[in-house]
Amino acid sequence: MIRLQRVSTVGPWIVVAARVLSVAAALLVGGAAFAVAGYDVPMLAGSVVRGSFDSLFGLEDLGLLFSPLILTGLAAAVALRIGLWNIGGEGQFYAGAIAATLTGLNLHGPTPVMLPLLALAGFAGGAAWVLVPALARAFLAIDEIITTLLLNFVAVLLVNYLCTGPLRDPAQAVTSASARIPYELPPLLDDLHWGLGGSVALVSVMAVLFARTRWGYEVRLSGANRHAARYAGIPVRRRLIQVLLLSGGLAGVAGMLEVVGTVHRLQGGISNNYGYLGIMVAVLAGGVPFAVLPAALLMAVILNAGTVLQAYGVSNYEVLALTGLVLLFTAMGERIAYYRLSRPMRA
Amino acid sequence: MSGAVVELVGITKSFPGLIANDAIDLDLRPGEIHALLGENGAGKSTLMNVLTGIYQPDAGRIFMQGVPVRFASPKDAVAAGIGMVHQHFKLIRAFTVAENVHLGWQDTPFRTSAGLLEGRTRALAERFGLAVRPEARVEDLSAGEQQRVEILRVLARGARVLILDEPTAVLTPGEAAALVRALRGFVALGYAVIFISHKLDEVLEVADRITVLRAGRKVATLPAAECDQARLATLMVGRELGAGQRHSAGKRQLGPIVLQLAGVSANDERGVQALADVDLAVRGGEIVGVAGVAGNGQRELSEVLTGLRPVTEGQVRIGGQIMHHANPAEFLAAGIGHIPEDRLRSGLAPSMNVTDNAVMREYSRPPVTRGGLFSPGAAMTLARHIVADAQVLVPNMRAPVRNLSGGNQQRLVARREMRVAGQALVAVYPTRGLDIGAIDTMLRSIAEMRDRGVGVLLVSEELDELLGIADRVAVLFQGRIMGVFPTAEAEPERIGLLMGGRAEAA
Numbered sequence: 001m002i003r004l005q006r007v008s009t010v011g012p013w014i015v016v017a018a019r020v021l022s023v024a025a026a027l028l029v030g031g032a033a034f035a036v037a038g039y040d041v042p043m044l045a046g047s048v049v050r051g052s053f054d055s056l057f058g059l060e061d062l063g064l065l066f067s068p069l070i071l072t073g074l075a076a077a078v079a080l081r082i083g084l085w086n087i088g089g090e091g092q093f094y095a096g097a098i099a100a101t102l103t104g105l106n107l108h109g110p111t112p113v114m115l116p117l118l119a120l121a122g123f124a125g126g127a128a129w130v131l132v133p134a135l136a137r138a139f140l141a142i143d144e145i146i147t148t149l150l151l152n153f154v155a156v157l158l159v160n161y162l163c164t165g166p167l168r169d170p171a172q173a174v175t176s177a178s179a180r181i182p183y184e185l186p187p188l189l190d191d192l193h194w195g196l197g198g199s200v201a202l203v204s205v206m207a208v209l210f211a212r213t214r215w216g217y218e219v220r221l222s223g224a225n226r227h228a229a230r231y232a233g234i235p236v237r238r239r240l241i242q243v244l245l246l247s248g249g250l251a252g253v254a255g256m257l258e259v260v261g262t263v264h265r266l267q268g269g270i271s272n273n274y275g276y277l278g279i280m281v282a283v284l285a286g287g288v289p290f291a292v293l294p295a296a297l298l299m300a301v302i303l304n305a306g307t308v309l310q311a312y313g314v315s316n317y318e319v320l321a322l323t324g325l326v327l328l329f330t331a332m333g334e335r336i337a338y339y340r341l342s343r344p345m346r347a
Numbered sequence: 348m349s350g351a352v353v354e355l356v357g358i359t360k361s362f363p364g365l366i367a368n369d370a371i372d373l374d375l376r377p378g379e380i381h382a383l384l385g386e387n388g389a390g391k392s393t394l395m396n397v398l399t400g401i402y403q404p405d406a407g408r409i410f411m412q413g414v415p416v417r418f419a420s421p422k423d424a425v426a427a428g429i430g431m432v433h434q435h436f437k438l439i440r441a442f443t444v445a446e447n448v449h450l451g452w453q454d455t456p457f458r459t460s461a462g463l464l465e466g467r468t469r470a471l472a473e474r475f476g477l478a479v480r481p482e483a484r485v486e487d488l489s490a491g492e493q494q495r496v497e498i499l500r501v502l503a504r505g506a507r508v509l510i511l512d513e514p515t516a517v518l519t520p521g522e523a524a525a526l527v528r529a530l531r532g533f534v535a536l537g538y539a540v541i542f543i544s545h546k547l548d549e550v551l552e553v554a555d556r557i558t559v560l561r562a563g564r565k566v567a568t569l570p571a572a573e574c575d576q577a578r579l580a581t582l583m584v585g586r587e588l589g590a591g592q593r594h595s596a597g598k599r600q601l602g603p604i605v606l607q608l609a610g611v612s613a614n615d616e617r618g619v620q621a622l623a624d625v626d627l628a629v630r631g632g633e634i635v636g637v638a639g640v641a642g643n644g645q646r647e648l649s650e651v652l653t654g655l656r657p658v659t660e661g662q663v664r665i666g667g668q669i670m671h672h673a674n675p676a677e678f679l680a681a682g683i684g685h686i687p688e689d690r691l692r693s694g695l696a697p698s699m700n701v702t703d704n705a706v707m708r709e710y711s712r713p714p715v716t717r718g719g720l721f722s723p724g725a726a727m728t729l730a731r732h733i734v735a736d737a738q739v740l741v742p743n744m745r746a747p748v749r750n751l752s753g754g755n756q757q758r759l760v761a762r763r764e765m766r767v768a769g770q771a772l773v774a775v776y777p778t779r780g781l782d783i784g785a786i787d788t789m790l791r792s793i794a795e796m797r798d799r800g801v802g803v804l805l806v807s808e809e810l811d812e813l814l815g816i817a818d819r820v821a822v823l824f825q826g827r828i829m830g831v832f833p834t835a836e837a838e839p840e841r842i843g844l845l846m847g848g849r850a851e852a853a
Binding site: 005211212213214215216217218220221224225227228229230231232233234235 | 653694699720
C-alpha cells in the first residue's frame with residue numbers, strides 16, 4: 001500500500017520544481033476552463049505566445065508590464081523578509097507617482113539631475129505613505145495588513161481628486177489627467193524605457209543588502225524570530241520601521257517610473273493593480289529578491305495575455321482569474337512539496 | 348515470540364544524512380515496565396514515533412501478540428492499543444478534565460452534559476486508580492495532575508501499551524511515587540509500559556528491564572536487577588564517567604563584583620510584580636546558584652540581568668557600571684552571556700540555519716561584519732568553530748536549527764553564550780533536556796568559566812546539581828530572595844523549606 005508521508009525538510013530544487021509544476025497545473029486547469037467555455041485553447045495559447053514573444057512590439061509591451069511588477073513584487077518581498085505583509089503597494093505606488101509628478105511639474109533642471117531627483121521623490125512618496133502603518137505596527141502592534149490595505153483606497157481617491165482638481169490639465173478635454181511631465185527616461189527600445197534596467201538593478205541591490213550586510217542579517221533574524229532577535233541585541237522595532245519604509249519606497253519608485261517613463265502624466269488607474277499583483281509576485285518568489293524576476297515575468301506574461309486575448313473576445317476578468325489560480329496552486333504546491341509517497345512496513 | 352505484547356524487529360529509519368534507528372529489536376513482555384534509556388539523539392524518540400505510527404520505518408516489522416501489524420498513521424496505533432503520554436502535555440487548558448478525557452474519542456456519547464462526562468470520567472478514574480477531579484479546569488491543575496489526566500485519556504481508549512516520555516521530569520517526589528504505583532497497577536493487568544528517562548536511579552528503581560540505545564543502535568537489554576548506575580552510564584555514553592564528580596574547585600581568589608542587583612523590582616508580562624526588592628551580587632570566579640520552584644521569578648531575574656526586562660525599581664550594575672536601560676546589546680557589549688530558559692523561543696531562530704544561529708551574538712563585529720558588510724564566509728567559519736567546540740552533530744551548516752535534537756540545540760546555545768560571557772554568564776536551566784553525559788560536559792564547562800574568573804549565575808531546578816557546583820546558593824520564592832548561603836552551609840532540607848516559602852526561624 002502506498003501512503004503519503006510528511007517530511008520536515010526538502011531540498012531547494014524540490015521547492016523550485018513544486019513552483020514550476022504548480023504554475024503549469026494552474027495554466028492547465030485554466031486552459032480546461034477556457035475549453036469548456038468554448039474557446040479554441042491551443043489557438044489562443046499560440047497567439048498569446050506569438051503576441052508576447054514573436055514581435056518587438058509584443059516584447060516591449062511585456063517589458064512595460066514587467067518593470068513595475070518587479071518593483072511592487074520586490075516591495076512586498078522585502079516586507080516578507082521581516083515577517084510583515086505590506087498590502088499597501090497599490091497606495092504607495094500612487095503616492096510615489098504623485099510625489100514624482102509634483103516634483104516634475106514644479107522643479108526645473110537638466111534631465112540627468114532631474115531623473116534621480118524624481119526617483120528620490122517617488123521613493124519618499126511611497127515611504128511616506130507607509131509611515132503611519134509602520135509606526136502603528138512598531139509601537140502599538142496594530143496589524144499592518146489592515147492599515148496598509150485601507151490606505152490604498154485613500155491613495156486612489158487622492159489621485160482622482162488631484163487629476164480632476166488642482167493638477168488637471170485644461171488642455172485635456174476628455175480624460176482627467178495632469179499636464180505632461182517634461183522629463184523622460186532614456187529608451188531601451190522604442191517604447192521600452194530604462195526603468196526595466198533600474199528595476200533589475202534594484203533587485204540586485206536588495207539581494208546584496210539582505211545577504212551581505214549586517215542590517216540584512218538583523219532583518220532576517222528579526223523576521224525569523226522576534227524574541228531571539230531582541231535577545232541577540234537587535235533593535236527590532238527600528239528594523240520593522242526601516243523595512244516597511246524601504247518596502248513602501250520601492251513601490252513608490254514603481255509609481256514614479258510609470259508616470260515618468262510610460263504614461264508621462266498622473267492619471268487615475270495607472271497602477272493597473274500592480275500593487276496587488278506585486279503581493280502575488282512576492283509570494284511566488286517566496287520572498288527571495290532574485291526569485292522576484294521570474295515571478296514578475298510570469299505575471300507580466302499573464303497580464304499581456306489579457307491584452308492579446310481581448311482581441312478574441314476574452315474578457316480581462318477571465319485572464320485575471322488565471323492569476324488567482326496560479327496563486328492558489330502555488331500555495332498548495334508549497335505544502336504538497338513536503339509530502340512524499342512511501343510504502344510502509346516492508347521488511 | 349507470541350508472548351510479547353509488542354515486538355519490534357529490525358526497525359530501521361533514516362533521515363537525510365542520519366540513520367536514526369539502525370536495525371533495532373525490542374520486545375515488551377506482559378506485566379513489565381520497560382525502560383528505554385539513551386542520550387539525546389540516541390534514537391529513542393524516532394523509535395517511539397515508529398511504534399505510535401507517526402513515522403513509517405524504512406525496514407523492520409512490528410508484531411502485537413505475535414501478529415504482524417502496520418501502523419500507517421497514529422490512528423492505527425491507537426486502535427491497536429498503543430498510547431503515548433508526551434513530555435509536553437497535549438491538553439486543552441481551558442477545558443475541564445472530563446472534557447479533555449472525552450475530546451476526540453469515539454466512545455463519547457452523542458448527547459452529553461457536563462454531569463454525564465464527569466460521571467464517566469469518575470468511573471474511569473476509579474477503574475484505573477488515577478485520582479483526578481473531573482470538574483476541574485486543566486489550567487488550574489498541577490503538572491502531576493495534568494499528567495494523570497493524560498494517562499487517563501490514553502488508558503480510556505483501551506491502551507495495552509503505555510509509552511511515557513520522561514514522565515517524572517515535571518513531578519514532585521511524592522507525585523512520582525504515586526505515578527509508579529499507578530503504573531504497577533496497570534501492568535499487573537498483563538499490559539506493558541515503556542518508560543523513557545534520563546535518570547539512572549529512577550530507571551533502576553522503576554523498571555523491570557532496561558533497553559539502552561546509543562547512536563541509533565540497541566546496545567543492550569538487561570534485567571534491572573542485574574544493572575547498576577555505573578554500568579548503565581557506561582552503556583549509554585560508551586565511556587566511563589567519573590563517579591559522583593564534583594566541579595567545585597578549592598580555594599580561589601574571588602574577583603570584583605561583576606553582576607549586581609540593588610533593591611530591584613520588576614514586573615512580568617501581565618504587569619504583575621514578579622521580583623520584589625532583590626539584592627544579589629555575583630563576583631568574578633564564583634558560581635551563585637538560584638534555587639526555587641519554577642515560576643517564582645527565575646525568568647524575570649535572568650531577563651533583568653541580561654537587559655531583556657526593565658526594572659521598576661532599583662539598579663542593575665555590570666562590572667560596577669550602572670545599566671540605565673534594558674538594552675540587550677549594551678549588556679552583551681558589557682560581557683554578559685545568557686543561556687535562556689526557553690531556547691527555541693528566545694535563544695534560537697528555529698527556521699534559520701545553523702550558521703546564522705551560531706553567530707547570533709557575534710555577528711556585528713569582525714570578522715563576521717566589517718564596515719557594515721556581513722561576510723557569509725566568515726560567519727560560516729566562525730559557526731563551524733563554535734559547532735566543533737560545542738560538540739554539536741550537524742548534518743550540514745545550512746540545515747535549519749530546528750532539525751537538531753534538543754540536546755544539540757542546548758549545547759550550541761551554551762557554547763555561543765560562553766564565548767561572549769567575558770564578565771558573567773547567566774545560565775537558566777542549562778542542563779534541562781540533556782542526558783547524563785551531556786550534563787557532565789555542560790557543568791564542567793560552566794566550572795571552567797568560573798575558573799577563568801567569570802561570574803556565573805546558575806538557575807536550576809536540580810538541587811543536587813546546584814549544591815554540587817555552586818559556591819553560594821540563593822533561594823527565590825515569589826520574587827523575593829529568601830536567603831543566600833555558602834554551599835557548605837546549605838543543607839537540602841533548609842533550602843527545601845525556604846523554596847516552599849518558610850522563612851528562617853530567627
